[in-house]
Each structure stands twice: as C-alpha cells, then as structure tokens.
Amino acid sequence: MSFSEKCKNAILSGNISLAEELAQKVLDEKLDVNDAIDAFSLSIRKAGDLFEEGEFFLPELMRSAEAMKAAMTIFEPILMKGKEDRSLGxxxxxxxxxxxxxxxxxxxxxxxxxxxxxxxxxxxxxxxxxxxxxxxxxxxxxxxxxxxxxxxxxxxxxxxxxxxxxxxxxxxxxxxxxxxxxxxxxxxxxxxxxxxxxxxxxxxxxxxxxx
Ligand code: B12
Structure with missing residues (x-):
C-alpha cells in the first residue's frame, strides 16, 4: 500500500495513533513533509466529500479531523523550525x-x-x-x-x-x-x-x- 493510501486509511477511519505513526515515519525517514501534508490534506477532503454525500456523519468527520490534527501536530515543530531569528513582517x-x-x-x-x-x-x-x-x-x-x-x-x-x-x-x-x-x-x-x-x-x- 502506498503512503498516500495509508494516510487515507488512517484519516478516513479516524485512527489517531496510525496517523501519528505515519507522520512520525515521515520525520524518522526524512521523507518530504510537504508531500506528506498534501497526502493528509487530500484524505481529510475526501472525508468532507463523504460527509457531503451522506456517507459520513458528523462524529465520523470529527474523528477524521482529530486524526488529521494529530498528524499535523507532529509536523508543527519541523514547519516552525529554521528562520525564526529574522522577521520578514x-x-x-x-x-x-x-x-x-x-x-x-x-x-x-x-x-x-x-x-x-x-x-x-x-x-x-x-x-x-x-x-x-x-x-x-x-x-x-x-x-x-x-x-x-x-x-x-x-x-x-x-x-x-x-x-x-x-x-x-x-x-x-x-x-x-x-x-x-x-x-x-x-x-x-x-x-x-x-x-x-x-x-x-x-x-x-x-x-x-x-x-
Ligand atoms: C475537517 C473538517 C471539519 C472539522 C474541523 C476540525 C478543525 N479543528 O478544523 C469538524 C468536524 C469540526 C467540522 C465541522 C463542521 N463542518 Co467541516 N469540514 C472539514 C473538512 C472535511 C476539511 C477541512 C480541512 O481541514 N481541510 C484540510 C486543510 C489542510 O485544508 P484547508 O482547510 O482548505 O486549508 C488550506 C487552504 O484552503 C488554504 N487556506 C486556508 N485558510 C487560509 C487562509 C489564508 C489567508 C490563505 C492565504 C490560505 C488559506 O491553505 C490551507 C493549507 O493548505 C471540510 C471539507 C473541505 N473540502 O474543505 C469540511 C467542510 C468545510 N465542513 C463543512 C460543514 C458543513 C461543517 C459543519 C457546519 C458541519 C455541521 N453540520 O455541524 C461544521 C462547522 C461548524 C462551524 N461553526 O465551524 C462543509 C462546508 C460546506 C459549505 N459550503 O459551507 C465542508 C466543505 C464539508 C462538506 N463537503 O460538506 N468540519
């Protein structure tokens, strides 16, 4: 199964620990964080589509969002890192x-x-x-x-x-x-x-x- 498919599974099943595990793997294996964020973002949008189509109800959408947030929390320190010593505005x-x-x-x-x-x-x-x-x-x-x-x-x-x-x-x-x-x-x-x-x-x- 590809990384994107794994992300989709984690988000659509609202599996927080799996989402965290996948995000951590990106950091551990020094994979591209932006690509990973894209994969997670596509997955949460898919959850939104399912909600719109009536396949998902609010509790499921919320669980997917929790899993998404858990993964993003792992990426946050990496995203914040680096250039904070200068101010562009x-x-x-x-x-x-x-x-x-x-x-x-x-x-x-x-x-x-x-x-x-x-x-x-x-x-x-x-x-x-x-x-x-x-x-x-x-x-x-x-x-x-x-x-x-x-x-x-x-x-x-x-x-x-x-x-x-x-x-x-x-x-x-x-x-x-x-x-x-x-x-x-x-x-x-x-x-x-x-x-x-x-x-x-x-x-x-x-x-x-x-x-
Ligand atoms: C996750 C989610 C939730 C979560 C939110 C959790 C959270 N803490 O954020 C929960 C489950 C709580 C939720 C609740 C609701 N949701 Co909702 N939700 C979504 C979903 C599936 C994904 C949003 C998301 O996080 N996307 C991932 C991020 C990375 O993408 P993004 O938000 O688009 O942000 C990117 C860009 O847009 C851009 N961007 C974003 N902000 C900004 C700002 C600036 C300045 C710039 C430059 C760029 C930028 O950059 C971002 C990063 O790449 C969307 C579906 C969708 N297609 O968007 C529905 C969706 C937005 N929700 C929807 C609805 C209806 C609701 C509820 C009203 C449901 C209800 N009946 O209660 C409530 C809203 C309550 C409220 N008052 O706000 C509808 C909206 C329909 C509409 N036309 O208005 C959508 C489209 C689902 C659908 N298809 O029906 N939701």
Whole structure:
C-alpha cells in the first residue's frame, strides 16, 4: 500500500495513533513533509466529500479531523523550525467568527512562521474586531483571514468593509483563504489575494511585502 493510501486509511477511519505513526515515519525517514501534508490534506477532503454525500456523519468527520490534527501536530515543530531569528513582517492570522475550522489556517500560520514572518495566530472563531484591534496593536503589515464555510466567508468581506470605514484599509495587506474562496471573491471584496495552500500563501505573502 502506498503512503498516500495509508494516510487515507488512517484519516478516513479516524485512527489517531496510525496517523501519528505515519507522520512520525515521515520525520524518522526524512521523507518530504510537504508531500506528506498534501497526502493528509487530500484524505481529510475526501472525508468532507463523504460527509457531503451522506456517507459520513458528523462524529465520523470529527474523528477524521482529530486524526488529521494529530498528524499535523507532529509536523508543527519541523514547519516552525529554521528562520525564526529574522522577521520578514508582522502577520495577524485567524479563522473568522462563526467558523471553527482551524487545520488549514494553522498550517498557513506555521509555514509563514517558518519562512520568517512574526505570526500572531488568533485561533478560530475570531471576531472581526479582534482581528482589527490586534493588527493595530502590533502594527501588522498583513492580515490573513481563513473561512471554510460559505456562510462565514462573508466575514472576510465585513472585515475589509470595517477597515475601510475606519480609514485603515491601506494600512494592511489582506490575504484570504479557505476552500470556498475564489479569485472572484477576492476581487468582489477587494482583498489583496488568496492562496489554495500554505506553500502558495507564503509565496504570495512575500510578494505582497515586496520580499
Ligand atoms: C475537517 C473538517 C471539519 C472539522 C474541523 C476540525 C478543525 N479543528 O478544523 C469538524 C468536524 C469540526 C467540522 C465541522 C463542521 N463542518 Co467541516 N469540514 C472539514 C473538512 C472535511 C476539511 C477541512 C480541512 O481541514 N481541510 C484540510 C486543510 C489542510 O485544508 P484547508 O482547510 O482548505 O486549508 C488550506 C487552504 O484552503 C488554504 N487556506 C486556508 N485558510 C487560509 C487562509 C489564508 C489567508 C490563505 C492565504 C490560505 C488559506 O491553505 C490551507 C493549507 O493548505 C471540510 C471539507 C473541505 N473540502 O474543505 C469540511 C467542510 C468545510 N465542513 C463543512 C460543514 C458543513 C461543517 C459543519 C457546519 C458541519 C455541521 N453540520 O455541524 C461544521 C462547522 C461548524 C462551524 N461553526 O465551524 C462543509 C462546508 C460546506 C459549505 N459550503 O459551507 C465542508 C466543505 C464539508 C462538506 N463537503 O460538506 N468540519
């Protein structure tokens, strides 16, 4: 069985210890962490598809998510390692209010941190005002807003609107992301960009900061 198939089995069966074992194997055998994250990400999305098709119910989706998080926790120190001694800029990141999905957001935060950004991760279900106050407080250059639900992505628009109302829009670059986010949505709400995964998010963050 290939590594991706093993990941899929671990995530779809919600087997936390197997997911951890596979992630640890990647580190022990010095395999490519990004490839492994891709394999796990495909697997958790498959769990989402099964949920949508009615094959999975919420408890099963939750168990799959627990297994996914357990694997990502093992990768976190590796993702954070390296370049933390320099700061490319200050970033505020979080998942917007009403939305508890945090796996993708945490990956983006870890990779931005590894790249050398100073990352302030506000967690999930974060009120719009908290994003704005934190960004002002730390004098951030970049605000990253994650939303995984079609119902919560409107929070990304509202956050930008509130910045405009307060005359603060030009003070920050704004990156948005999450599965339902499209280029059209970026244009519609006037964000500075979006990225489909953590690696592209880092590239785009660098570009926006002219690094
Ligand atoms: C895992 C999961 C859960 C877990 C979340 C656990 C956790 N701690 O995060 C649990 C089981 C708790 C859950 C709950 C729910 N979920 Co859910 N969930 C998922 C699932 C299967 C995977 C999400 C995920 O972790 N993907 C893996 C990561 C690595 O990918 P990612 O999140 O997309 O992130 C990447 C990119 O998007 C990007 N990115 C992400 N954020 C950002 C931010 C920036 C700034 C940038 C640049 C890039 C970026 O980079 C990331 C890394 O590569 C998705 C299915 C899917 N296709 O997305 C459904 C999904 C999002 N969930 C869904 C639903 C409906 C729910 C519930 C409402 C279910 C319910 N009835 O209660 C609740 C939501 C409760 C709430 N208020 O938030 C629907 C949403 C449908 C819709 N159109 O809105 C989906 C699409 C499933 C489906 N197909 O029906 N869920």
């Amino acid at each position: 200050k970033v505020v990141i979080g998942t917007i209010e009403g939305d508890i999905h945090d796996i993708g957001k945490t990956l983006v935060a870890s990779m931005l941190g590894a790249e050398g950004f100073e990352v302030h991760d506000l967690g999930a279900d974060v009120p719009i005002s908290t994003f704005i106050e934190k960004a002002i407080e730390i004098d951030a250059q970049l605000i990253c807003i994650s939303a995984l639900l079609t119902t919560t992505m409107d929070g990304q628009r509202k956050l930008i609107e509130q910045l405009k109302e307060r005359g603060l829009r030009d003070k920050f670059k704004i990156l948005i992301g999450g599965a339902p986010v499209s280029k059209n949505w970026v244009n519609e709400i006037g964000a500075d960009g979006s990225a489909e995964n953590a690696v592209s998010a880092v590239k785009l963050a660098r570009k926006l900061m002219n690094i």
